[in-house]
Amino acid sequence: MLRIPFVDRVRELQMLENEYRRPSFSLVVVYGRRRVGKTRLLREWLHGKPGVYYVAAELPYESLAREFSEAVGRQLGLYVTPSDVVAALEQLASRRERVVVVLDEFQYLVEAEPSLPSRLMRSIDSVLAESELKLVLSGSAVSFFEKRLLGYRAPLHGRRTGQLRLRPMRMLEAWGFTPKLGPVDALRVYTVAGGTPAYLAHVYGVASVREALERILVPGSPLLEEALSVLRQELREPGTYARLLAAVAAGYTEPAKAAQKAGIDPRNVHHYVEVLEELDILERVQPLGRRRGARLRFRDSYFQFYFGVLVGLQSLVEAGYTGEAVEEALRRLDDYAARVFERWVEESLPELYRSGAVPVKPVEHGPWWHRGMEIDLVVREPERRAAFVEAKWSRLSLRDVKRLVADLEAKARRTGLQEPENTYIVVARELVDAHGPITSLDEARVAVDFSRLAPVLRRLLDADGEGGRVPDVQV
Structure with missing residues (x-):
């Protein structure tokens, strides 16, 4: 079977790595829809680190506790009590060594033992907080994690040191496949x-x-x-x-x-x-x-x-x-x-702003429509500047762009969203007579070629992961 390499998730990996480097206890919550890549992300992060990865199932708590103890024995070569997960975690914490524990599909543990979050909270406050244990609670039951673990009234509220809701990849990230x-x-x-x-x-x-x-x-x-x-x-x-x-x-x-x-x-x-x-x-x-x-x-x-x-x-x-x-x-x-x-x-506004394609910081953004008129995207820095953007999945000439920009300006005047400085941008799938990813028609009117700019934005993401700078874009 073809082995698919691990693709992207640079920022998520960096967040987890930062938690691992903390010289103290960490409680990280990682959740998201099934098949969104939680297991692959966590296993990639865990690779080469002392740790245990355990996936719970719909079983009685006694069986789950025993399985967790056996997983610790196989993966770390250590004995911990097979009767209780919290007691086993405290035993691992008592070793005063940095170790990672991932409890995947954590919702099944709580279904089997409803008092587990409260007992875990007590353990964090009295025992685990003094250790270098890195505890990750993961799962695919989104509502459970947001309401019963992360909600204001939840026992573990305020104890987590990091949380990550893993969502489907954006296009620039998915391009790696x-x-x-x-x-x-x-x-x-x-x-x-x-x-x-x-x-x-x-x-x-x-x-x-x-x-x-x-x-x-x-x-x-x-x-x-x-x-x-x-x-x-x-x-x-x-x-x-x-x-x-x-x-x-x-x-x-x-x-x-x-x-x-x-x-x-x-x-x-x-x-x-x-x-x-x-x-x-x-x-x-x-x-x-x-x-x-x-x-x-x-x-x-x-x-x-x-x-x-x-x-x-x-x-x-x-x-x-x-x-x-x-x-x-x-x-x-x-x-x-x-x-x-x-x-x-x-969704690419952060990269479009940093590359200069959209010269407005995306403080507020979204589509606009009213009484039969529509603008694909409006980006605003209130009381300073705004950009009005038309996205066209077409091959356009600069002449086409000028016509679209004129229509865009007319609609923008009806929005009530204009600012002292306004820019009008057409993002085309391809521009047939432009020579670069960004073409300035004048100070307030811009044409963007997706086919040329997307590779630049992809390199920008890679540079982020390597701590690099934003690539230069020729205008």
Whole structure:
């Protein structure tokens, strides 16, 4: 089987490494949706360090405590009591040595022994705080971690020294799974597979978008079932959530209209959306500067493409018409890539600002719409400057850009969001007659070429991980 190398997660690894170097006790909470890469991240960090990695399961507490003791024996060569996890941790702490303990799927330990968080709190205050033990509590039950472990009333509130909610990778990070592709095709593959490492592993090393789809659109492909599998594992009404996601993928982005399309009472749709937000699948977006008019958009592009395209191609695949399924997916792909591209611009604002492509610090940012007018992204430093950004998943000439900028300026005047200094930016998939990643038309109007700038931003991320500086960008 092909061994997939560890990709990116530079900042997350650095955060964990900083905790390891602390000359005192650490309590770190790491959580996130299933298959988002928690186990691989923690094992990568643990490599070469004295430590034990234990994954709990739905078993009686006595069995879990015994299993943990056995894991300590195998991985550290030490004996600890097999009767209680907290007592075993205190024994490890008494050695006065720096050691890492990862308790993965910690929610199962608490289900088996509900008093465990309170007892662990008491142990931290009286025993563990004086040690160099590095305790990591990890798991995939997002609601459990945010409410029962990290909530204000939770026993361990205030004891943690670090916490990390692991989310799907951004496109620039996920690009590491498809290094043979240029930025345009890398974003197309990201549109299909999303940012979850377990999904990206299925397209690792592809040389074309077609090859990626050929790997996915075959009988038995995990990605033809994964979206529904996640809903079935995590939710009580998977069919209802699937219909809601299909409605949003089809363009019903207003919550009430999406609910109506999905057969949900509009008064209850907020509950379903909150659950999908918790799973990092969907999110509500408000127009910047306005309190009303929320829309729904996908946070995870795999789920968008699945419910928009893949689910409708399953019958073709099952009938053996895989070539036809691939052609249909290719035909429809750019419609979905255009939506992902808009979100890419917003999620890449830190890098776009530091590279100079967006000359406004992203203190406030978000899309804007009102009465039929829309602006893909507005970025503001209140009372100083603002940038109004149009994202176009197209090949444009500078003449096209000038026309789009004129329209953008007209809309910006209607927003009430302009500042003393305003910049108008068009980010195109490709610019056909520009010579660099950023072209200044004048002091207030800018054209950005994604195909040229994305590699620069990728190197910026790499430089961050190495403590380097921002790469120079020629304008």
